[in-house]
Amino acid sequence: MDLGTKKMAFVALGDFLFQFSSPNFQKNEKISLNELFYKDFEELIYDSVNYNGWFTADQIIVAIDSWTKALTKENLDLWTSKYDFSFEPMKKIGLILAGNIPLVGFHDFLSVLISGNTVKVKLSSNDSKLLPFLAKYLIAIQPEFADRIEFVKERLEGFEAVIATGSNNTARYFEYYFSNYPNVIRKNRNSVAVLNGSESKKDLVALGKDIFTYYGLGCRNVSKLFVPKDYNFDNFFQAMFEYKEVIEYEKYSNNYDYNKAVFLMSEYKILDNGFMTIKEDKAYSSPISSVFYEYYDDLQQLEQQLKADYEKIQCIVSCGIITGSIAFGKSQFPQLWDYADNVDTLTFLLSL
Structure with a gap:
């Protein structure tokens, strides 16, 4: 053929x-x-x-x-x-x-x-x-x-x-x-977002798609935020309220209740808006209904860290401040040439 x-x-x-x-x-x-x-x-x-x-x-x-x-x-x-x-x-x-x-x-x-x-x-x-x-x-x-x-x-x-x-x-x-x-x-693998505090509400609402689509179950879902020191999460949470209906789905709601209870019983410090929690954590993989965050001091150092951890990361979203990142709201719409794990599947298959 x-x-x-x-x-x-x-x-x-x-x-x-x-x-x-x-x-x-x-x-x-x-x-x-x-x-x-x-x-x-x-x-x-x-x-x-x-x-x-x-x-x-x-x-x-x-x-x-x-x-x-x-x-x-x-x-x-x-x-x-x-x-x-x-x-x-x-x-x-x-x-x-x-x-x-x-x-x-x-x-x-x-x-x-x-x-x-x-x-x-x-x-x-x-x-x-x-x-x-x-x-x-x-x-x-x-x-x-x-x-x-x-x-x-x-x-x-x-x-x-x-x-x-x-x-x-x-x-x-x-x-x-x-x-x-x-x-x-x-x-x-998990996906991450890098913020610098200058993002518009439109940017952050788009980021919500990267977080909540498929209830966060995909490798292209953002499960980790990198934010500058003293980042104020108020604008982030205001934007996330666009997705508050997610809590009405029973399976998601059960995960939210369970994971929030685990965090509280473990005496972790979390921020909570009634349908998602965010927690400071160096891990990339967060449970359903939760997003981890980590502070950074220098964007160049952060970029080096992300390159070193490339085997853990599927994609990076930002407003263009990280080399090779994609726009907010686009993580779940990869192009045909955006290969999973950056392994060129067609080259592999054509070389057999």
Whole structure:
């Protein structure tokens, strides 16, 4: 299958997803195969919360919106333009996917197929419905994909290379089990924000998206703030009130109550606004409903610290004061070329 054919299929998938990229679904009669797929996908979006309590319709729509923005002809052309697709490796690639946020493994799935390999997917039980549905649509659009996509319920076998995503604990198992295969093993990472006190309310409200989207469960969620000495958190908390409705969701509320109680019983000093806590802590990974913060004295020294800790950090958001940072509110909308853990997946797959 040539590259153009594969890209056209994913563009068609992006057009299909666009109908579901905002809370008020807009059915477009011109979209291919809507008569077969539209209603079933609409129902799946609303039913997913029954399979994973964190997968509310609103959160799935955010994920769909992100992929709608990514799966355009322009983006696919730009992404693939620097690689050599003159041949298809046609290797069997095993994917072990996480299930922390909706469609979290879609980029790996896309990369394997675009690169001209075949994919054997081991899904997380927490996200076992969405990707198979999109694969079914993709095959209906381009039947040649049928022999290139397989979902595995039991043990993953018969692969020639593997991409596995999990926790730091499972990564140790992956590294041992897959040591004899070409592999990409992903571990825990978190994202951070660097503030200097000059941020506008608009900036800080946008930062709230980086914190609260997916209830903070993703590796691109900001879980740690770096702030200058004597930083006043009043403006930060005022901006966060834009997201106060998050406490109305029971699973989030339970985590907020529990983690706040743990902090108080441990006599930690925290700041609390009724639906989130912030705590001074050098760690990068904070519990759901909480964000850690750390003071800095010098931005250049902080930048060196962040570079030294790059294996712990997925992305950095700021108003441009840190080299390579992204804008507030954009952490959950990566480009196709924004690779997880900064590992170029396409180079890995095309070199097999």
